[in-house]
Amino acid sequence: MSLLLLGSWSALERDQWLSLLQPALPGECWILDVPLNAADAAEVEAAIVANPAPGSLGNLPRLRLIQSVWAGVDKLLADPGLPADVPVARMVDPAMNEAMVHTALWAVLSLHRRFFELAAQQAQAIWRQPEQLRAADWQVLVLGLGELGGRVARSLAAQGYAVSAWSTRPAVVEGVQCFHTDASLVQALARADTVVNLLPLTVATQGFFDAARLAQMKHGASLVNLARGAHVVEADLLQALEAGHLRHAVLDVFAQEPLPPQHPFWQHPQITVLPHCAAQTDPRSALAVVVGNLRALREGRPLQHLVQRQRGY
Structure with a gap:
């Protein structure tokens, strides 16, 4: 054989x-x-x-x-x-799981401590210190509690972040407040400063982050998409950023890959583009x-x- x-x-x-x-x-x-x-x-x-x-x-x-x-x-x-x-x-x-944890920690920490904004300030020679918030004051919502989502949620909680998680089925993760109903998702989105998406891509999660879902997120929150590009309606995300409802987006995956050179994400000041390298x-x-x-x-x-x-x- x-x-x-x-x-x-x-x-x-x-x-x-x-x-x-x-x-x-x-x-x-x-x-x-x-x-x-x-x-x-x-x-x-x-x-x-x-x-x-x-x-x-x-x-x-x-x-x-x-x-x-x-x-x-x-x-x-x-x-x-x-x-x-x-x-x-x-x-x-196991090595890929660990790499995903590292990327999620980097993204959440960078958003929490305003490191993306500080990098933009450096390019303009601006000396302005941001407010320093404690990790416990930063609400992180992890979507998806599979192998990757569970590890990411636990690791963020171990760093002192206030972590909640939502999945389509009931789950228990030590140190993490877990939800699974549609109503609880709406409430969790309204509280979270950073949303980390690690949902599987299914018929139900295709276009998960559309205009309606993005509007449910807390004003000034940020999205970290480490799952699949098809989870995000790209035009709706751009609109939410440009309207000032969302502060930043860290994106590792896209509807079309490689991301075309002319795509607006490349030059957008509120978007950090990763070339699908969060965890290989x-x-x-x-x-x-x-x-x-x-x-x-x-x-x-x-x-x-x-x-x-x-x-x-």
């Missing part, structure tokens, strides 16, 4: 994964492109993927596992040719996750981090 390694990545990225996987799984036969004949396709037992082209996984009759090496699986699940009866596992990479899969640590699931598949043990397709994540 064969293992398929397939994704929307460069040859360098693919070869990096292959150089790690081959020694960890000696004796395996690797296929590095969509099988062109029925005999090769019938040999594929598992696919290790990074958002492969739509239809790539639809004609593999013996496929038993689709293991993503990326945390987000929304594009993968949107493939109409994705086999309905094959388990899909997402990546939960580290193959060195993610390798153990992939190998663990492949060995579990062969040995008939439970698979880890399986996607619940009806929920979209």
Whole structure:
């Protein structure tokens, strides 16, 4: 049987994964492109993927596992040719989780201590000291309490911030006030100085931050979007910033990536643009996750981090 390694990545990225996987799984036969004949396709037992082209996984009759090496699986699940009866596992990479915590801490701290504004002052040689607020006086709302959201919420609380969190299902996080109803979301948005978005992208969360939702946010609050670009209606965000309702936005993800050079976000004084780098899969640590699931598949043990397709994540 064969293992398929397939994704929307460069040859360098693919070869990096292959150089790690081959020694960890000696004796395996690797296929590095969509099988062109029925005999090769019938040999594929598992696919290790990074958002492969739509239809790539639809004609593999013996496929038993689709293991993503990326945390987000929304594009993968949107493939109409994705086999309905094959388990899909997402990546939960410890190093990526830690990187997301670092980025969220940096963004919240920079907004809390006005570091983005101080950088703008430096460019104009302005010497003006901002008010110094305690972390406990800064209300942070984390949206999404999955693997990443839970870690971010706990880490912010450990730094002394007043942290609340909202998710679509009830959750408990030590040191964090958790909510899950629509009414509680409205109330939490009205209190938060910084909103950190780590929601999964589903049909229900597409366009989550539209004009109505942004209007529910506290006047002068800031948005940190580290999840998916499709969560934000970009024109509505621009309007909320230009109207003075929101103070700043830190954006790592966008409706179109790479962000086009002419996009208004690049030059907007109240927007900090990151090139989708808040937290990237580290193959060195993610390798153990992939190998663990492949060995579990062969040995008939439970698979880890399986996607619940009806929920979209």
